[in-house]
Amino acid sequence: MDNYKSDNTARRYKAHVSILGTTQIHLRNPYIIAWWSVSFPGFGHLLLSKYIRGFLLLAWEVVINLKAHVNLAMIYSFQGNIAMAKEVLDTRWLLIYIPVYIFAIWDSYRTTVDMNNVYILAEREDHEINSFSIGSLEINYLDKRNPFLAALWSFFMPGLGQLYIHRIVTAFVVIIWSVIFFYYSHMLEGVSLLFLGEVKKATSVLEPEWLLMFPSLYGFAIFDAYMNTVENNKLYEKEQRRFLKRNYQARAFRVLKRKERI
Structure with a gap:
């Protein structure tokens, strides 16, 4: 765009x-973002495009969760075996x-x-943005x-929806x-x-600690792809x-007010 400059000319x-994606700020519900952090620490920050914080918290959640056996304790709790849930927890990590x-x-x-407050101020300032980026590796x-397609691709494989919208x-x-997660949970196996109809064997090969990571991962991938596609549009x-x-x-040209049109 002719008025756009690469230097920071606006507040x-x-x-x-x-080339790595379209990053934008827009109004979000703080409770929904917080809920995704409840579901899996790091996901809330990724939804906000706070990538460094999100990646650190995501890696922390996986490593410390497995060391403390949080998911395993949750599984025993779901089964009503509270005593075993307490037994498997490692308090040194917990x-x-x-x-x-x-x-x-x-x-x-x-x-x-x-960020909602920043968006309101940015909307009032209404400064122009770049709409095209080309580099030696990518074009965006x-x-x-x-x-719907973004959500569908994420349903087939988490991450494909993000590729579809160039995140x-x-x-x-x-x-x-x-x-x-697929490898260590033996989910595909x-x-x-x-x-093949081998239900008992299929259940026995699963690793529940890793398997419990999937609901949050799939939910986040689908929600993130759908929401960001809507906002990009x-x-x-x-x-x-x-x-x-x-x-x-x-x-x-002037848009007439309702009273003037009457």
Whole structure:
């Protein structure tokens, strides 16, 4: 765009298009973001495009959860075996797990509230953004895509929906963790045995601690892909509206108020 400059000429920008993806701020529900941090620490921050914090918390959750046997204790609790749930928990790891878990929830909620305020100010400033980025490795641009397809691809394999909407960094991390979860949970092996009718064997090969990671991962991948597709479409429409208004709308054009039209 002719008025766009690569240097920071505005106090706040609503979005940035780069070869690694489209990053934007928009209004979010702090309780929903906090809930995703409850589901899996790190996911709330990834939804906010706070990638470094999100990746650190995500790795922390996987490693410390397995060391403390939190998922295994949850499984025993679901079965009503409270005594065994207490027995398997490793308090040496559990006591450092709890503070970080609470921090992830609190920080994602606080950050969402702050970013909502920043978005309101950025919307009022309404500075122009770049809509096209090309580099030696990738090309990215604003366009409209189908939210249903983004969710569907994430359902087939977590991370594919993010690739569809060009969220390369999130897609890379989600796909890597998905492969790790698939491998160590033996989920695909269990599915293969289930198709062969060997139900007991399919159940026995599963690793429940790793398997319990999947509901949160799948839910996040689908929600993130769908939500960001919707928001990217809104951003595209705003940018296109601005371009058409600036270049093709006559200066004398005026939208009549309701009273004037009557």
